[in-house]
Amino acid sequence: MKDLSATKLIALVGMCDGKEQYLAHLLANRMDVEIYSIKKFYSHLFEATLYPDLCFLDMSEDVSRSFMLLGSLKTLNIPTICILPSGIGLALELRCLSGGAYDVMYWPESKSEILKKTDFIFHNTIFEQLVFDKHVNREKHVSDKDNIDTLMHQILSSLSVSIDAKDSYTQGHSLRVALYSTILGKECGLDDESLTLLHYSALMHDIGKIGMPDAVLRKPGKLSDEERKIIQTHPTIGYDILKTITLMPDMSLVARFHHERWDGTGYPDGLDGVDIPLYARIVSIADAFDAMTSERSYRKPLTFEEAGKEILACKGTQFDPQLVEISSDIIQRYISNGKVLTFDDVLSTTA
Amino acid sequence: MKDLSATKLIALVGMCDGKEQYLAHLLANRMDVEIYSIKKFYSHLFEATLYPDLCFLDMSEDVSRSFMLLGSLKTLNIPTICILPSGIGLALELRCLSGGAYDVMYWPESKSEILKKTDFIFHNTIFEQLVFDKHVNREKHVSDKDNIDTLMHQILSSLSVSIDAKDSYTQGHSLRVALYSTILGKECGLDDESLTLLHYSALMHDIGKIGMPDAVLRKPGKLSDEERKIIQTHPTIGYDILKTITLMPDMSLVARFHHERWDGTGYPDGLDGVDIPLYARIVSIADAFDAMTSERSYRKPLTFEEAGKEILACKGTQFDPQLVEISSDIIQRYISNGKVLTFDDVLSTTA
Known part of the structure; x- marks a missing residue:
């Protein structure tokens, strides 16, 4: 890292x-x-x-x-x-x-547009560094394999931005979840090919939200029970969209299972423990972490430190206990003297 | 063919x-x-x-x-x-x-679900035949290149289905426009690589619709002037989403220019003639043809023959005159004795 x-x-x-x-x-x-x-x-x-x-x-x-x-x-x-x-x-x-x-x-x-464009580029280049170590092995001529990885990454990143644009409070959410998932996956020892698949899957985890009604997705404030039920169909809708991508089955599985919980009380299938695919368990933590540290209409964002404590509190209930341990270690590295850290700080700190 | x-x-x-x-x-x-x-x-x-x-x-x-x-x-x-x-x-x-x-x-x-799934598969395999002639050269071992083409095709097809799902009257629209565009492009003499790019671009031509409000997109019946103005922003929104895919610039150009007209009265930029990129001119015809031959809330679908006449009537005003000539030839081949042909017939006839 x-x-x-x-x-x-x-x-x-x-x-x-x-x-x-x-x-x-x-x-x-x-x-x-x-x-x-x-x-x-x-x-x-x-x-x-x-x-x-x-x-x-x-x-x-x-x-x-x-x-x-x-x-x-x-x-x-x-x-x-x-x-x-x-x-x-x-x-x-x-x-x-x-x-x-x-x-x-x-x-x-x-200013907001300039910062948005800057962050988008840094997210992409940081991902490339994480996975391909391009800063270390700068080569003048990019191989076909690199071109294809870059192309897939460009396509899925662009689409993820349009998924997030559906919801007024999730700008950049999928990009951040993909970045956090890749950091966590790398720390778990996944190889480069697996990290790439994880990254693609994380970028698309919320694609089912394209099928959600604007009135529910853009509602400021808390949702009613009925509205929550509608939102909770997004994993199966996402799965149905992505399952035809048979050459990358992980994408559809992450879409379907990223709201399952380690103790079996999640949705849509109530899977528990290691029956939940690893990538979905990773994205689940990254997703919750980003939701907590982002602004919502009804509350302020938590600091990285506060969100880290929440993740730790859900060890073994909502989240895979081993992954929680690894996440906590990572989060600690980004917390400096009680400062309120944000995603932008992760990009810019010299910690 | x-x-x-x-x-x-x-x-x-x-x-x-x-x-x-x-x-x-x-x-x-x-x-x-x-x-x-x-x-x-x-x-x-x-x-x-x-x-x-x-x-x-x-x-x-x-x-x-x-x-x-x-x-x-x-x-x-x-x-x-x-x-x-x-x-x-x-x-x-x-x-x-x-x-x-x-x-x-x-x-x-x-029944409708069975037919939908059948058509989806035939669309995909027909595309592969058109571009890669896979039925002729059946090989046991698929090369990496084939895998990547198939993967890209799977991803973009799946996403196009979710774009169309936004609008109650456009189920399968992007898949059909991509198929028609590929048929027209092949007849124009485009090589396989160009056809693949054209196909991908056509699949994504309406992606800007993801940003449109449900209330406008799903409105049954005709749109008000105000609502039409909103819908007419979808090419620039699509362009903004896709322009970061710098390795395939054609995708964003087709999204932006598929509502331009040969005589310069289209939108969003009022380009005319060959200033409109070729792929956009091709998709423009395929798009109009599918819109006319599909059901809308306020009218019945036209037959292929009727739609062919409409395309011909717009030669040199809305559409590139040369492309209209080629399209007319193709459509003639799919018209049999005044029968009301549909997309399904194109897939199934022995014409």
Whole structure:
């Protein structure tokens, strides 16, 4: 887990009109931020004296050199967000995306949108580090296998974002659950292939929510018994959607069993103990942890420390006791002196 | 397109309690149906004198031999639906799916559900034939590349079914649009890799509908101006979801541009002519064709012939004139003596 907690370096390149001050101020308390002209940045890359984790590239001034730089960043596997002037045609956006941009952003852009895009990229690159150790073995040429893993990851991540968008209180939930599950799975000793399957399965665990009525899913506050019964059908609906993916049966099983409990009082099938598939037991903890540490309409988020205590309290009833032990160890590592930690802190702390 | 219109052979194997009569009656006017005991069927397979397109396998009597047979069917790449007694535990269902079943079905089952599952499988196998010619080159051992294509296809098909489920009138819409698009693309001379990309893009063209409110999407009857404006945001929402799949940029472009018109009066960007990407122009025709030939709350479906005339009438205004010509040729081949043809007929006719 060496890289997970390392401070990220963000490069702001070719900025004009004060964007660099705005971005540097916004991101500085979460990451290291450095500001470069296109020319200086290019020479740093050329001499390999710099390897940022993310690059914001302003496309509004020196367009042709910006595109040259974009191509180099793509080759170097450095995720880049291109910043475009608002009101410009779609053609430039498409050129950026086909030229290798990870995402584009029209300026001015809201703080929450900038942070959302930044987190999405870091989630993805952290997953890649966790599973593929790409930061260690940087290779110029990506093999077909890597391409396919990346493609599957891109597809399932994108879809998970659209699943979460159904529910006003779960933005980024599936991405975080997938990240937490992968951390926990890695600590359990799963190999890379298993971690990838676990990650995919976790990204899709809530897909059954696509079938839930908006009125129930978006209801602020607590649900009635009737509404809770409707929500509790999402695991079987998810299972029915995913079971035709016979080449990855784990995806449907995680969707179906992530609300089962170790003591057999969960739903939909009341399985208990190790009859619940391992991946579903892992996702169950990650899911509960993220729900507790995220904001809901009727309560404030718990701190990581508080949520860790809740997980521990459910050892052997709701959760697999062995997995609870491992989770507690992991959570301890992310708690520093009673500070209220959040997902963003996990991404940015140097703990 | 040789296999597309060939009559399908369905084998009903090991049936008890009159299931075979029920299924044979239900399916007989669409496909050739033959009834076998497990033993007789096994020996036919063993001697390679039989190669059905789909197998219904009853798991309620001779369980252990049924599972042996299931393994052989998987090896032979013959899609199989296992029939389980209602009220039986989940364990048997999971064993069937992990043992190679394409799907399971609890008995008794409604006619519409049986037809839905049958069509889903035929859609998938027809796609494989169209693109990979698997019926011609049956190989015992599937290569990694085939596995990945199959996996991607399974994932995107499953998700497309869940997109369509959002809207009460679009069951199977994305699967049919993907099939029609692939037929049209093949006729345009696209190579296999392009056809696969086109197929994936078509499966996902309506993904932006996940973000639409139920009240609008499920409204029976015509939409108000305000509601139509909401629905018309689905291409950009779909584009935003899919644009992070940078390894397959076509997916996001088809989502964004499938409601553009050749004459520039479409939405969201008002592109015209060949500025609209080719795949989007193809999906646009397939999309309109399926909408016209499917039932809506406020009108009956058009016949293939009627829909073909409508497409022709929009040559050069809504649709690419060259693609309209090719489409008309294809549609002509599926029209027989004024009969009211449906999607099911395309699957089953020997035309």
